[in-house]
Each structure stands twice: as structure tokens, then as C-alpha cells.
Amino acid sequence: MLKKGRRISIYVQAAMAVMLIQLVHKIVREIPHALNMEGPGGVFTIVLACLLAVGILLLFVGIRWGLLLGIVDAVWMLFQPILVHVILARPAVDGIWWYPVFPWTQAILILYFCILAWKELGQPGGEPESHEDTVVRVGGA
Numbered sequence: 001m002l003k004k005g006r007r008i009s010i011y012v013q014a015a016m017a018v019m020l021i022q023l024v025h026k027i028v029r030e031i032p033h034a035l036n037m038e039g040p041g042g043v044f045t046i047v048l049a050c051l052l053a054v055g056i057l058l059l060f061v062g063i064r065w066g067l068l069l070g071i072v073d074a075v076w077m078l079f080q081p082i083l084v085h086v087i088l089a090r091p092a093v094d095g096i097w098w099y100p101v102f103p104w105t106q107a108i109l110i111l112y113f114c115i116l117a118w119k120e121l122g123q124p125g126g127e128p129e130s131h132e133d134t135v136v137r138v139g140g141a
Helices: 010-036 041-060 066-087 101-121
Strands: none
Touching: 010 041, 010 066, 010 101, 041 066, 066 101
16 A cells, blocks of 8 residues: 555556556547447446556555556557457548557557566565665766
């Protein structure tokens, strides 16, 4: 849990930021289109959006397992355009052929920042590594 006076690591903040951008993208763009599709796609997109929101909340209170929820969503985003546009043969959103580049870019950013934050936080249940001992010398001696 987040203790009083403890700051959230910049790595976790970056992961939370890209997860929040993806959550907003899901709410504004993906969920309305998924609800128009027949089948379980609409429900699955809503479930992933909820998992993303839970992941952000877990990170906000200091539970690093929220990063795993971000990674799960990012891995799904890598395969989603292939599944929807190639396998299910659904047309691209509004006829834009390059649209899959956007979710792939978000997925790569989420994966990068979640893995970076995971490494920075150390072992499961561990405290963040302290960088207060690091001495940075600027200039001459």
C-alpha cells in the first residue's frame, strides 16, 4: 500500500500515464465500435477496459500487480488489429488503412513502461529501489 509521504516512482507514473491514454482510447473509440460488432468482441473490450482501470488504481495505491494488467492489455492490443481486420475481415475504422499503427504504438509504449517500472520496483512485494545514495557530479572534480 502507498504509505503517507511516499512518492510514486517516475517509472510507475509513466506506465500509469500510457495506461490512462489507452483507457481513454478504449472508452472513446474501441468500445462504441466493439458494441456494433456481433459476438463477444464488445464484452471482451469492456472487460479489458475495466482491467486497465483496475490496473491504474492498483498502481495508484502502490500495488505493482497493476503493471501486469497493463501488460495483458498491451499484448492483446498487439494482436487485436490482426484478429479484427485480417481474421474476421472487418473493414478498418472509417476506412483508414494505417489505423493499426496507433494501437501498436500504444501497446509498445505500455509494454516498455510497465516492464521498466516492474524492474525498478524490484521483487514482488518489494519496496522501490532507493536512488538517494546516488551522487551525481557535474563539472570538474
